Amino acid sequence: MSSSEAPAQETSTDQRYHRLEVTAVIEETHDSKSIVFNIPEDKKAKFAYLPGQFLTLKVPYDGKQLTRCYSLASSPHRDSEHKVTIKRVVDGRISNWINDYVKAGDQIEVMTPAGLFCLNDKTPAGDIVLFGGGSGITPVFSILKSALETTDRKIKLIYANRDDRSVIFKDELKAIAAEHIDRLEVVHILDSVHGFLTQPMVCQLMDGYRHGEYFICGPGPFMDTVESALIGLGEPEDRIHTERFVSPPDPDQAEAVVQQAKAAAESSNTVQFEAVLDGETYEIPYEKGDTLLEALYKAELEPPASCEEGMCGACMCTVERGETQLAQNDVLSDKELEKGWTLACQARPLSNDVKVKFPD
Structure with missing residues (x-):
């Protein structure tokens, strides 16, 4: 199959998946798009989710059924839709297909929400510090929005990207920060300006936010840097939550x-x-x-x-x-x-x- 062809839409026989209609495709940046799904009334209970969870998509591609997990960027406490955001990956078959071909009206096989990287009733008190690297912003953005709606905890988001045009949800983040100026602090770290995030930078950014709860999602080296810095500061491991996504094998x-x-x-x-x-x-x-x-x-x-x-x-x-x-x-x-x-x-x-x- 050539790169210009979209995978054929086949019907899955796996009953764990549900065929959902795409209601909107939102261009977030030059290399990322959000897909909004319509959840039928009879499936809404099945698709209830916690902030930070993800959806698993199954796509017929080149004679295979390929699965990929994408975090929900929407919040169940603030947003009415289910929205996942996908950034292009070099040589990524499904990420590029979604960015190139998916449009409103298409149907995709989707599994009900899952994942343990989430804000829930068992989450302890204290400030919340969120670390997002690139498209790793998606689950922490969901957590951020829900925490603002359902708690009175202070929140700090440290968001790393290559450059300014790579910042996903830039305008939405700016609006939410202005809405919650007394509780939310957003710090952008740009490789083109500040260089890569380092452990000393993490320690400096933690000033005033110690002994809280930490959620980290992004590229492996970014996550390792943040986690090592937090452990070096003496933060307990059970308060450090990480989400790592890899493409599953064929x-x-x-x-x-x-x-x-x-x-x-x-x-x-x-x-x-x-x-x-x-x-x-x-x-x-x-x-x-x-x-x-x-x-x-x-x-x-x-x-x-x-x-x-x-x-x-x-x-x-x-x-x-x-x-x-x-x-x-x-x-x-x-x-x-x-x-x-x-x-x-x-x-x-x-x-x-x-x-x-x-x-x-």
């Missing part, structure tokens, strides 16, 4: 990883495992080859889950004991893996003493 590559994990589990003699869900402990019968999530479904339990492809993190749980094999993983960091986190939709038990615990 379906054939993902299937190869799954088959490797299944093969590794073939030698397992596991017949059951223990799961702690909503504070209750269950003994779960296990059939060889199943993932933890599949076994829980067969036991007629309802663990948290969404994409079931190792992308969203909705089914994260900790391995309290025993050995498991993780297949596809596009969400857990090395640090989280070291702490025992796994994905129920991709993990298989390798021993009979496995115990996993889902967050309360």
Whole structure:
């Protein structure tokens, strides 16, 4: 298929996805656009979301069904629409297709909102400091708008971009800052003017905003810089929230990883495992080859889950004991893996003493 052709619109047989109509396409910058979806009345409950969550889009492309996760830039407390914003990526098949071809009236397969990088009722008190790098502004912008509407917390946004024309939501940010001049501070860091954000710059920008809660989204080096600076200042890790997005592998590559994990589990003699869900402990019968999530479904339990492809993190749980094999993983960091986190939709038990615990 040539680069000038849009993918054919096919009907998905995956019932986790819903065909949504695009009601508007907004040109945000020279290299980014926002897509606004119409949510039918009978699907509004399914598409309710927390600020900071994302949508997963499935696009038929060159004979494959490719999936991509895009954060909602809209706020459930301020905006009436569901809006995702996509920035072009060099050689990015789907990001370029969306920017080049998607128009109002098109239909796209979309999964219900998911993600753990969000402002919620369990969020502790204190100031909020948001760090957005490039298109990483999208989930933190959603959090910013909701926090202003639902809390009285002070908020500081540190937003890094290559140059002024790359600043997504520039006018909207300016208007919101003027509306909340007593609570919101916005700091723009431009590579062309200030250079790349450094740890000393982060420490300086934190003056007056210590001991708060921190949300970070952007390119890997940007996020690493901010997180390292905050930890160096002594900020507790449980108050530092990060969102990392990578393009998942194509379906054939993902299937190869799954088959490797299944093969590794073939030698397992596991017949059951223990799961702690909503504070209750269950003994779960296990059939060889199943993932933890599949076994829980067969036991007629309802663990948290969404994409079931190792992308969203909705089914994260900790391995309290025993050995498991993780297949596809596009969400857990090395640090989280070291702490025992796994994905129920991709993990298989390798021993009979496995115990996993889902967050309360």
